[in-house]
Amino acid sequence: MTNRIIPYLTSLADDELVLGHRDSEWTGYAPILEEDIAFSNIAQDELGHSLAFYTLAEKLGNSSPDTMAFDRPWQKFFCCRFVQYPKGDFAYTVMRQFLFDSAERVRMKSLGSSTYEPLRDCSSKILAEEAYHLMHTQALIERLGDATEESHNRMQSAAAAAFPQSLGMFEDFEGEDELVKQGIIVPSKDLKAEWLSFVVPLLERASLKLPVRGLEPDCIPDLGGRRGKHTEHLAHVVADLQKVYQMAPGANW
Amino acid sequence: MKTLTHHTLEDVWKALHDVKDPEIPVLSLVDLNVIRDVAIDGTGVSIRMVPTFSGCPALDMMRQEIVAKLREVGFGNIDVRVDRNAVWSTDELSDATRAKLREFGIAPPARKGNSLVAALMLPVECPFCHSKETRLEGEFGATLCKQLFYCDDCRQSFERFKPL
Numbered sequence: 001m002t003n004r005i006i007p008y009l010t011s012l013a014d015d016e017l018v019l020g021h022r023d024s025e026w027t028g029y030a031p032i033l034e035e036d037i038a039f040s041n042i043a044q045d046e047l048g049h050s051l052a053f054y055t056l057a058e059k060l061g062n063s064s065p066d067t068m069a070f071d072r073p074w075q076k077f078f079c080c081r082f083v084q085y086p087k088g089d090f091a092y093t094v095m096r097q098f099l100f101d102s103a104e105r106v107r108m109k110s111l112g113s114s115t116y117e118p119l120r121d122c123s124s125k126i127l128a129e130e131a132y133h134l135m136h137t138q139a140l141i142e143r144l145g146d147a148t149e150e151s152h153n154r155m156q157s158a159a160a161a162a163f164p165q166s167l168g169m170f171e172d173f174e175g176e177d178e179l180v181k182q183g184i185i186v187p188s189k190d191l192k193a194e195w196l197s198f199v200v201p202l203l204e205r206a207s208l209k210l211p212v213r214g215l216e217p218d219c220i221p222d223l224g225g226r227r228g229k230h231t232e233h234l235a236h237v238v239a240d241l242q243k244v245y246q247m248a249p250g251a252n253w
Numbered sequence: 254m255k256t257l258t259h260h261t262l263e264d265v266w267k268a269l270h271d272v273k274d275p276e277i278p279v280l281s282l283v284d285l286n287v288i289r290d291v292a293i294d295g296t297g298v299s300i301r302m303v304p305t306f307s308g309c310p311a312l313d314m315m316r317q318e319i320v321a322k323l324r325e326v327g328f329g330n331i332d333v334r335v336d337r338n339a340v341w342s343t344d345e346l347s348d349a350t351r352a353k354l355r356e357f358g359i360a361p362p363a364r365k366g367n368s369l370v371a372a373l374m375l376p377v378e379c380p381f382c383h384s385k386e387t388r389l390e391g392e393f394g395a396t397l398c399k400q401l402f403y404c405d406d407c408r409q410s411f412e413r414f415k416p417l
Contacts (some may be wrong), residue, residue, distance in 0.1 A: 037391045040391065048307030052337050118338050121339070124340055128417050129307060131370070
């Protein structure tokens, strides 16, 4: 019965792995040293979270975390399309990270009452680590949203691009109904509603406009990742993150 | 290598006190509270350890060092299992551990109790001059477990262990 959780765990782990890799692309390139350190740390945390989810899946009979991350074709990933897009400019990076961290907080909080104990334990640890990410990205949003004309324009473009993509985080998981019925997870649409009630007013306070009517999205959501319908970017980012492993598969480092 | 005739749990704990955190060498793995269960069976020993931060890259090194240390004191079969589900919190670090951190120049983590956010609002004492006129320079630091502060009194940067 519990092996029905594997596709769900894989989706969460894939989101963390791919976004973590995107964050790591700022190491050595971020606009200021503090942000270089921040995004390198955030990248490392996200990789840690992907490891936690892959490990839970392994205990249920799935392949090892290394196999899942480094020896699996991109066609078999189940990350949302949102995390696949290139890092863009720093405004887009900050916006994407904020939308992701706030969604992760809502999701991890909801897993605190999951009927599946290992997921409950795992979520409480991740929740504490994520608090630092959200504090950081939220502060950047609040400062950059209406600091100067350029910062506002860049953040506004980032919001317009990232928001429809970010709705893909709440696309139904494979086997979601069954997991909901067993009390393992909360329906994705409920998480989305809670998340919207947090991010929409916060971005509005930062003078950023979203394609919404009230708290309802008024745009076409960028879906497909949970069903394996990926962007053209996933193949490239997966090739990049698997490059070293694939030079000597199975080597003992 | 010496051979023990009678292995005791005490031998194991004593050895683990000698294995240090690779990133904070004044703390042993026991100080860090990452060793949870120890069981011995003849010359075999099995240990359950927990990671500090999920993404801590020092974990594998800690594991290898535990194995090397226990082999050195004469244990044969050494099984170190990493339990990623167990919760690890800085709230459980002892006063002695906190004092060691301070002496090493790292401000110890505030106790978060029920609210991490409230704990992060508390003033942080400079580990060098003990002033509380300090400010956060960045939520993150050189390793996952630390963040950067600056002391306005002694004008020195310092790190604080992140409350988790």
